[in-house]
Amino acid sequence: MDMELRRISETSRSAIVLILLLCVHVAHSFYLPGVAPQDFEKGDELKVKVNKLTSIKTQLPYSYYSLPFCQPKKIVDSTENLGEVLRGDRIENAPYSFKMREAQMCNVLCRVTLDEKTAKAFKEKIDDEYRVNMILDNLPLVNPVDRGLGSPDVVYQIGYHVGLKGQYAGSKEQKFFMHNHLAFTVRYHRDVQTDSARIVGFEVKPYSIKHEYDGKWSEKTRLTTCDPHTKRLVVSSLTPQEVEPKKEIIFTYDVDFQASSFYILINNLEVKWASRWDAYLLMNDNQIHWFSIVNSLMIVLFLSGMVAMIMLRTLYRDISRYNELETQEEAQEETGWKLVHGDVFRIPTNSDLLCVYVGTGVQCLGMVFVTMIFAMLGFLSPSNRGGLMTAMLLLWVFMGLFAGYASSRLYKMFKGTEWKRIAFRTAFLFPAVVSSIFFVLNALIWGQKSSGAVPFGTMFALIFLWFGISVPLVFVGAYLGFKKPAVDDPVKTNKIPRQIPEQAWYMNPVFSILIGGILPFGAVFIELFFILTSIWLNQFYYIFGFLFLVFVILIVTCAEITVVLCYFQLCSEDYLWWWRSYLTSGSSALYLFLYAAFYFHTKLQITKLVSAMLYFGYMLIASCAFFVLTGTIGFYACLWFTRLIYSSVKID
Numbered sequence: 001m002d003m004e005l006r007r008i009s010e011t012s013r014s015a016i017v018l019i020l021l022l023c024v025h026v027a028h029s030f031y032l033p034g035v036a037p038q039d040f041e042k043g044d045e046l047k048v049k050v051n052k053l054t055s056i057k058t059q060l061p062y063s064y065y066s067l068p069f070c071q072p073k074k075i076v077d078s079t080e081n082l083g084e085v086l087r088g089d090r091i092e093n094a095p096y097s098f099k100m101r102e103a104q105m106c107n108v109l110c111r112v113t114l115d116e117k118t119a120k121a122f123k124e125k126i127d128d129e130y131r132v133n134m135i136l137d138n139l140p141l142v143n144p145v146d147r148g149l150g151s152p153d154v155v156y157q158i159g160y161h162v163g164l165k166g167q168y169a170g171s172k173e174q175k176f177f178m179h180n181h182l183a184f185t186v187r188y189h190r191d192v193q194t195d196s197a198r199i200v201g202f203e204v205k206p207y208s209i210k211h212e213y214d215g216k217w218s219e220k221t222r223l224t225t226c227d228p229h230t231k232r233l234v235v236s237s238l239t240p241q242e243v244e245p246k247k248e249i250i251f252t253y254d255v256d257f258q259a260s261s262f263y264i265l266i267n268n269l270e271v272k273w274a275s276r277w278d279a280y281l282l283m284n285d286n287q288i289h290w291f292s293i294v295n296s297l298m299i300v301l302f303l304s305g306m307v308a309m310i311m312l313r314t315l316y317r318d319i320s321r322y323n324e325l326e327t328q329e330e331a332q333e334e335t336g337w338k339l340v341h342g343d344v345f346r347i348p349t350n351s352d353l354l355c356v357y358v359g360t361g362v363q364c365l366g367m368v369f370v371t372m373i374f375a376m377l378g379f380l381s382p383s384n385r386g387g388l389m390t391a392m393l394l395l396w397v398f399m400g401l402f403a404g405y406a407s408s409r410l411y412k413m414f415k416g417t418e419w420k421r422i423a424f425r426t427a428f429l430f431p432a433v434v435s436s437i438f439f440v441l442n443a444l445i446w447g448q449k450s451s452g453a454v455p456f457g458t459m460f461a462l463i464f465l466w467f468g469i470s471v472p473l474v475f476v477g478a479y480l481g482f483k484k485p486a487v488d489d490p491v492k493t494n495k496i497p498r499q500i501p502e503q504a505w506y507m508n509p510v511f512s513i514l515i516g517g518i519l520p521f522g523a524v525f526i527e528l529f530f531i532l533t534s535i536w537l538n539q540f541y542y543i544f545g546f547l548f549l550v551f552v553i554l555i556v557t558c559a560e561i562t563v564v565l566c567y568f569q570l571c572s573e574d575y576l577w578w579w580r581s582y583l584t585s586g587s588s589a590l591y592l593f594l595y596a597a598f599y600f601h602t603k604l605q606i607t608k609l610v611s612a613m614l615y616f617g618y619m620l621i622a623s624c625a626f627f628v629l630t631g632t633i634g635f636y637a638c639l640w641f642t643r644l645i646y647s648s649v650k651i652d
Contacts, residue, residue, distance in 0.1 A: 037198050037273045037274075038137060038198065038199075039191070039194070039196040039197070039198060040100040040188075040196060040197055040198070040199070041100065041195070041196055041197075042100055042101045042102070042195070042197075043099050043100060043101075043102060044099070044100040045097075045098070045099060045100075046098035046099070046100055046136060046137070046186070046199075047093070047136075048093075048094040048096040048098060048134060048135070048136050049078065049091050049092065049093060049094055049134065049135045049136070050064040050065075050091070050092055050093075050094045050132070050133070050134050050135075051064065051089055051090065051091050051133035051134060051135055051140075052064065052088055052089055052090050052133060052451055053066070053067070053125065053130045053131065053132060053133070053162065054130065054131050054133060054159065054538055055125075055128045055129050055130045055131065056129070056536065056537050056538055056604070056605065057128050057129050057605050057606060057607065057608075057611070058128050058130075058606070058608055058611045059536065059606065059611045059614055059615060060445065060448050060450040060452060060610070060611060060614075061087075061088035061089075061090075061450055061451050061452045062125075062130070062449075062450055062451050063090040063092075063451045064090070064092060064132065064133075065092065066121075066449075066451070067118075067121055067122060067125060067162070068112055068114075068118045068121070068122075069251070070095045070109040070110035070112070070251050071095060071110075072093050072094065072095045074093075075092050075093065076092060076093045077090065077091070077092055078091045078092065078093070080385075080386070081385075081386045081387070081390050082386065082389070082390045082393065082458065082461065083385070083386025083387060083388065083389030083390035083391075083393070084385055084386035085386070085454065085455065085458045086386070086389055086393075086454060086458070087385075087386055087389060087452075088450065088451045088452030088453075089385060089386060089451075090451045091135065091385075094134065095109055095110070096109070096184075096253060096255075098136075098184075098186065098255055100188075100197065100257070101188065101197065101257045102255075102257070103254075103255060103256050103257060104253075104254065104255045105226075105228035105233060105254050106223060106226040106227060106228050106233070106234075106252055106254065107252060107253050107254070107255075108221075108223070108250065108251070108252050109251040109252060109253065110250075110251055111217060111248065111249070111250045111251075112248070112249045112250075112251070113246065113247070113248050113249075114243065114244065114245055114246065114247050114248075114249065115245055115246070116245045119243055119244055119245045119247070122162065122163065122176070122178060122243045123176045123243055125162045125163075126161070126162050126163035126164065126165060126176045126177075126178075126243065127165065127176070129161060130161070130162045131157075131158070131159035131160060131161055131162070131538070132159050132160055132161075132162060133158065133159040134159070134202075134204075135202075136186065136199060136202040137199040137202075138383055139199060139200075139201070139202045139276065139277075140158055140159070140202070140280070141158075141159055141160070141202050141203070141204055142156040142157060142158060142159075142202065142203055142204070142279075142280070143156070143157045143158075143159065143160045143203070143204055143205065143206070144156055144157075144203055144205075145157055156279055156280060158538055158539070158540075160179060160182070160204050160206040161179060161206065162178070162179065163176060163177050163178045163179050163208065163243065164176075164177050164179070164208065165177070166240070175242055175243075176242070176243040177208040177237070177240040177241055177242055177243065178208055178240075178241045178242075178243050178249055179206035179207065179208050180207075180208060180209065180211070180241045180249050180250065180251050180252065181206070181207040181208070181209050181211075181226065181234045181251075181252045181253065181254075182204050182205075182206055182207075182252075182253040182254070183204065183205040183206075183207065183234065183253070183254045183256070184202070184203070184204050184253060184254060184255045184256065185201070185202075185203040185204070185205075185256050185257075185258060186199060186201070186202060186255065186256070186257050186258075187199070187200050187201030187202075187203070187257075187258050187259070187260050187271070188200060188201075188257060188258075188259060188260060189259070189260040189271065189272050189273055189276075190259055198272075198273040199273075199276075200260050200271045200272065200273055200276035201260070201271065201276065201279065207234050207235075207236065207237045208237040208240035208241045209225060209226070209234050209237060209239055209240065209241055210225070210239045210240065210241045210242070211223050211225045211226060211241070211250040211252065212224045212225050213225075213250075223250070223252070225239075226252055233254070234252070234254070260272070277381070277382065277383060280382065280540055281382070281540055281542045291526065293546065293549055293550065293553075295522075295523075295526060296522075296523040296524070296526075296549075296550060296553040296554075296557070297553065299519055299522055299523050299553075299557055300523070300553050300556050300557055300560070303519065303556075303557060303560035303561055303564065304556075304560060306560070306564050307560050307563055307564060310563075310564065310567050337567070337570035337571050337645070339573055340498060340570060340573055340574075340575040341491045341646055342491070342492065342493060342494035342498065343493065343494060343497055343498045343575040344491070344570065344575045344577070344642060344646060345489040345490075345491065345493050345642075345646075346493050346497065346575065347414045347415065348414075348576070348578035348579055349579075350579075351411075351414045351416070351578075352411070352416070352421075352422060352425065353425075354410070354578060354579060354582065354635075355407045355408075355410045355411045355414070355416075355422055355426075356407055356422065356425045356426050356429050356430075357582060357628055357631060357632070358406055358407060358410055358582070358632050358635055358636075359403040359404065359405075359406045359407025359408075359410075359426040359474075360403060360407075360426065360429070360430040360628045360632075361628040361629055361631055361632025361633070361635075362399075362402050362403055362405075362406040362407075362632055363396065363399040363400060363402060363403035364396075364399075364625050364628050364629045364632075365629050365632060365633070366395070366399040366402050367392060367395040367396045367399050368551065368629065369551075370395050370399075371388070371391055371392050371395055372544055372547065372548045372551060374391060375388065375544040375547075376544045376545060376548060379391070380544075381542065382540045382542055393462075393465070394465075396470070397465050397466070397469050397470040397473070398469075398473065400427065400469075400470040400471070400473035400474040400477065401473040401474070401476060401477040402477060403426050403427075403474055403477060404423050404426055404427070404473065404474035404475060404476065404477025404478035404479075404480075404481065405477035405478065405480055405481035406477075406481065407422055407423070407425075407426045407478065407481070408422055408423065408477070408478040408479075408480075408481035408482040409481040409482075409484065409487070411482070412481070412482055412484075412486045412487075413486055413487045415486075419478050419479065419481075419482035420475070420478070422478065423474055423475045423477075423478030423479075426474050426478065427470065427471040427474035427475070428471075430624070430628065431466055431470070433624065434621050434624065434625075435466075437617055437620060437621055438621070440617070441613070441614055441617045441618070442454050442459075444610050444613060444614065445610075445614070447610075448610055489643075490643055490646045490647035491646050491647075498573075498575070500573060500574050500575070500576070501572075501573050503572055503574060504572070507568065507569065507572050507574065509580055512565055512568075512569070512580070512584065513580060513583045513584050513587050514587055514590075515565075516561050516562065516565050516583075516584030516585060516587060516634075517584065517585065517586070517587030517588035517589070517590060517591055517630075518588075518591065519557055519561050520554055520557045520558045520561060520585055520588040520630055521588040521591035521592060521595070523550065523553050523554055523557045524550055524553075524554050525591075525595060527546065527547060527550045528592070528595065529599070530543070531547075532596070532599050532603075533603070536599075536603075536604060536615070537603075537604075554630070554633075555633055558585035558588070558630050558633040558634045558637070559585075559633055559634065559636075559637030560637075561584065561585060561634070562581050562584050562585050562633075562634035562635075562637050562638050563637055563638060563641045565580075565584055566580075566581055566584075566638045566641060566642070567641070570642075577638060577642065578635075581634050581635050581637075581638035581639070582631040582632070582634060582635040583631065584634050585630045585631055585633055585634030585635075586627045586628070586630050586631025586634065588626065588630050589623045589624070589626040589627035589630065589631075590623075592622070592623050592626050593619060593620065593623040596615075596616070596619040596622075596623070597616075600612070600615055600616070
């Protein structure tokens with residue numbers, strides 16, 4: 001035993017050292033909005049970076065330089081953290097040259113002549129509606145589009161399309177056109193005292209224009225279609241640049257700088273650095289979110305009323321009646337939930353697997369809760385690209401300590417003795433399922449030559465996080481949990497199991513489990529729509545206050561619906577509540593996956609098989625996580641409820 005304890009201590013020390021090193025790395029990568037502004041003097045160089053190409057039709061990101069765009073002399077990768085790599089971000093330097101508050105017109109980047117291969121590559125990306133993403137001073141590039149319907153407001157779309165499809169007048173043949181001229185607008189807020197400025201906006205208007213020039217091409221050639229000397233600028237795409245083999249494409253750009261006093265967004269106020277993300281995060285659906293909260297609260301109030309009725313009226317009456325039984329004849333005429341007191345804490349079938357599921361659910365619950373706390377504090381804002389995914393991954397690893405503790409505590413309550421076996425299963429079962437799905441999806445992405453494929457080095461880091469940190473922490477938690485004394489049952493269990501009477505149709509396990517998952521899903525499905533939209537339609541999600549409220553409501557709903565159905569089950573003399581309590585609230589994951597399928601067919605435009613497999617693969621992982629999370633909430637609520645009511649009655 002001493003040797004085991006010594007090995008556990010050495011493992012835990014090693015894990016703690018690795019955790020501290022990772023925490024230092026993550027702390028450096030975190031970015032708090034409003035804390036690290038950068039001042040630029042007039043004429044200072046501004047570093048523009050290019051990010052991945054994205055499409056909501058394929059969901060497969062590609063590196064910017066996977067297409068034959070203009071390139072700098074040396075391409076430098078500046079991807080910073082694990083989350084960025086997993087998201088498929090490939091942040092690299094751009095060939096654009098910006099000088100602070102110095103406007104430039106008709107700058108020529110390069111001249112490219114297309115061949116069969118490059119023309120095909122451009123056409124494929126245009127056909128799949130790929131968008132180019134760029135970054136300036138940690139702000140993503142946006143394309144302002146009029147909302148329409150007479151509204152003066154604009155909608156900000158992340159990035160701009162590589163090109164567009166269209167037809168010439170009088171022709172029915174589909175043509176592909178390249179956005180080869182970019183009109184950038186950099187908005188800034190100037191400090192009157194120091195004359196320095198901070199960037200508060202980065203916009204672009206893309207144009208497709210077939211550039212023309214006189215004579216032979218050279219570095220000093222002046223374009224006739226875009227010449228600031230003759231005040232001829234690109235303001236439309238009336239003569240677009242067609243994408244065909246042997247076609248010549250000249251890439252150009254303009255840069256304009258505007259003070260934020262002209263950047264009117266809300267109540268005619270100028271935009272300062274601290275509020276520069278407001279344009280990206282401006283919520284236009286507040287009423288829908290409040291409707292979501294009210295809808296969820298109504299469900300909670302309904303369930304709370306039922307629980308209050310059961311706890312304060314029915315249970316109080318039952319307990320009082322049971323405790324006032326005086327004669328042996330009355331005691332023999334027990335009915336309802338007290339009748340199964342000798343079997344209600346009987347060890348369930350597959351108890352080891354239940355312990356593993358509960359431990360995994362505790363791990364997932366802790367990860368989600370702490371992530372939301374950090375997100376509400378601003379640590380995981382969209383300005384910290386990849387921060388949310390990095391934090392969730394590391395928190396999942398660290399929460400392995402609580403997973404091992406919870407599973408071993410429950411295992412010891414079930415009179416188990418081999419805590420190492422239960423720790424091993426907890427450490428490997430759920431991560432192995434998720435990893436298997438992830439590896440298959442990653443192989444599909446790799447086959448498409450997408451930048452979303454996780455590199456070998458990152459894959460090694462993920463395996464190290466699992467085997468080097470998560471697994472030891474699970475064993476440490478399991479050891480600590482098993483060392484504590486077992487939880488005693490409030491009533492003794494009979495040696496011979498009681499026969500369960502025939503149940504009414506509405507108490508059928510499958511029916512009651514499926515019914516139990518509807519209300520928890522109903523409490524979150526409206527917010528789920530916005531989450532799916534932010535993930536699959538390339539939009540920002542930053543309403544973590546709403547999300548935390550919905551999460552709290554979800555916890556209460558899962559607990560209450562499980563308690564209500566558990567009470568009805570015990571009253572019908574069915575004492576097999578252990579697994580049913582877990583599956584009752586956990587069945588909401590089934591509805592989540594079905595809703596994901598509905599969202600796929602109604603909101604997404606995915607047509608490729610690989611993209612569809614990616615969508616359903618990732619949603620299957622999300623549904624599995626939702627299953628163990630909600631199932632664990634329902635299980636612990638039911639465990640608390642049964643221990644409470646059976647410890648409140650006198651049983652001979």
